[in-house]
Amino acid sequence: MSVFPTKLRLQEITQRNGHREAGAFPTSTAEPSVTKPPAKIRLENVSVTFPGRQGEVSALENVSLSIQPGEFACLVGPSGCGKSTLLNIIAGLLPTQSGTAYKDETKISGAGPDRAVIFQEAALFPWLTTVQNVEFALKHVRNRRERRDRAMEYLKMVHLMRFASAHPHELSGGMRQRVAIARALAMDPDVLLMDEPFAALDAQTRDILIGEVQRIWLETRKTVVFVTHNVLEAVTLGDRVFSMGTRPGRIKQEILVQLSRPRELESPETARMAQRILADLRDEISKIVQEESDLADQDKERGRAGGPASVSHSGAGVMGDGI
Amino acid sequence: MRDGSLPIAIKISLMRLCIAFGVAVILGTALGLLNGTIPLFRRTVGALALGLQTLPSICWLPLAIVWFGLSERAILFVTLMGALLAITIAVSDGILNIPPLYLRAARMMGARGFRLYREVMLPAAFPAVISGAKQGWAFAWRSLMAGELIGVSKGALGLGQQLNVGRDLNDMSLVLAVMTLLILIGVIADRLIFTRLENSVRRRWGLAGA
Numbered sequence: 001m002s003v004f005p006t007k008l009r010l011q012e013i014t015q016r017n018g019h020r021e022a023g024a025f026p027t028s029t030a031e032p033s034v035t036k037p038p039a040k041i042r043l044e045n046v047s048v049t050f051p052g053r054q055g056e057v058s059a060l061e062n063v064s065l066s067i068q069p070g071e072f073a074c075l076v077g078p079s080g081c082g083k084s085t086l087l088n089i090i091a092g093l094l095p096t097q098s099g100t101a102y103k104d105e106t107k108i109s110g111a112g113p114d115r116a117v118i119f120q121e122a123a124l125f126p127w128l129t130t131v132q133n134v135e136f137a138l139k140h141v142r143n144r145r146e147r148r149d150r151a152m153e154y155l156k157m158v159h160l161m162r163f164a165s166a167h168p169h170e171l172s173g174g175m176r177q178r179v180a181i182a183r184a185l186a187m188d189p190d191v192l193l194m195d196e197p198f199a200a201l202d203a204q205t206r207d208i209l210i211g212e213v214q215r216i217w218l219e220t221r222k223t224v225v226f227v228t229h230n231v232l233e234a235v236t237l238g239d240r241v242f243s244m245g246t247r248p249g250r251i252k253q254e255i256l257v258q259l260s261r262p263r264e265l266e267s268p269e270t271a272r273m274a275q276r277i278l279a280d281l282r283d284e285i286s287k288i289v290q291e292e293s294d295l296a297d298q299d300k301e302r303g304r305a306g307g308p309a310s311v312s313h314s315g316a317g318v319m320g321d322g323i
Numbered sequence: 324m325r326d327g328s329l330p331i332a333i334k335i336s337l338m339r340l341c342i343a344f345g346v347a348v349i350l351g352t353a354l355g356l357l358n359g360t361i362p363l364f365r366r367t368v369g370a371l372a373l374g375l376q377t378l379p380s381i382c383w384l385p386l387a388i389v390w391f392g393l394s395e396r397a398i399l400f401v402t403l404m405g406a407l408l409a410i411t412i413a414v415s416d417g418i419l420n421i422p423p424l425y426l427r428a429a430r431m432m433g434a435r436g437f438r439l440y441r442e443v444m445l446p447a448a449f450p451a452v453i454s455g456a457k458q459g460w461a462f463a464w465r466s467l468m469a470g471e472l473i474g475v476s477k478g479a480l481g482l483g484q485q486l487n488v489g490r491d492l493n494d495m496s497l498v499l500a501v502m503t504l505l506i507l508i509g510v511i512a513d514r515l516i517f518t519r520l521e522n523s524v525r526r527r528w529g530l531a532g533a
Contacts, residue, residue, distance in 0.1 A: 169529020
């Protein structure tokens with residue numbers, strides 16, 4: 001029991017406000033660093049705005065970050081902080097409006113099989129069976145027999161061999177998400193992007209899948225970018241956690257998680273670390289709640305029927321089941 | 324009516340239907356795909372197709388007769404026009420209603436161009452294609468009968484023409500026999516082909532009621 005205090009090290013690396021002199025290194029880690037390899041993913045002053053109900057809403061403002069090869073990076077923050085937007089930019093599913101995103105120092109200009117995405121809903125094709133869904137990611141393998149064998153191997157990795165010929169609607173939500181993981185792995189991507197993959201699952205299933213993701217990552221050592229609103233999830237899985245703030249969406253803190261693996265969701269180390277991050281994020285959450293109730297008040301003043309009820313209650317769900 | 328002309332009439336009508344309907348499915352699916360994926364096409368040709376859909380297909384007959392004469396081809400053309408637009412519209416609606424998530428997943432896996440059409444868009448729109456085909460078939464069947472009734476009395480006699488023969492000869496039994504056959508064929512096609520196809524797709528997709 002006396003081992004853990006030495007393992008527990010929380011390093012708040014940089015307190016960022018999105019203003020940084022140009023040309024600086026993307027991360028100035030406090031790690032006793034050797035010469036660092038070039039970043040796998042690098043964002044440089046990325047900003048995105050969306051049209052909102054009161055003019056432009058800034059989803060991301062001057063976000064810069066870099067993720068090393070083989071690193072498990074987590075983006076955590078309340079809803080509306082632009083974390084999914086950030087992931088979609090890395091995936092190439094959304095264009096940057098200003099700033100640049102790089103993968104292996106090459107500008108990202110579109111989606112590609114080198115960056116596999118696991119969406120919140122599994123996004124399996126309902127007209128294909130489980131194994132055919134995985135095979136879709138293996139279309140470059142010409143030989144049919146080999147393609148089937150490879151797909152089965154990936155299904156084995158997520159313990160779904162028995163359900164190879166089932167259709168997606170016959171699987172539970174957790175199983176579907178595991179198929180999506182198998183499909184993403186089958187693409188043999190450089191980078192695995194996960195967009196709140198467990199948010200729609202029940203707690204037990206989520207816990208099991210977190211364990212599986214950790215195991216698979218330890219086996220494959222892919223670069224992973226994992227988006228979640230659940231701080232505990234982020235701390236359990238991530239080598240590095242980026243906590244994000246909202247209005248405008250930006251990265252508040254970069255936290256290095258140096259706990260030994262495999263980690264447990266319930267262990268005191270992860271819980272303690274999660275608490276600290278959550279304390280920091282709480283300001284953000286109360287900011288959102290405040291803003292939303294302000295909006296509700298405005299609606300009330302305008303006498304807009306139905307407005308207050310539909311707006312003000314959502315604050316409660318902002319951080320979901322985060323700890 | 325023991326001369327065996329009714330089985331021959333059935334065969335002839337069904338042949339005409341199959342040819343015209345087959346062409347309509349292929350053309351309609353292609354047009355529907357274009358309409359569903361290319362906004363410029365949708366705003367120009369697509370808008371026109373929607374307008375033409377309001378035109379009863381038998382109104383194409385005069386035009387067809389001028390183009391093709393009192394021939395087999397005129398009937399086929401009317402039948403084709405009856406089914407084509409219904410299928411086109413159903414397919415393009417099917418494409419437009421594909422959940423964006425499927426397309427993002429496909430793009431993320433590197434599917435683009437022809438492969439995206441063949442392996443994602445068409446299968447995703449397949450339920451809509453089937454109901455379009457079902458509707459198209461019903462339209463085609465009606466148009467065929469109208470075409471045969473009004474249009475052509477020479478050449479091979481289909482069911483519609485037999486109906487006309489019955490009228491000319493004041494043979495009520497023939498008229499009623501043909502009408503019964505028309506209903507039977509319609510019901511059989513609907514039950515045996517389209518409803519089955521629809522159900523199997525719904526089952527596979529998990530859309531069937533629990």
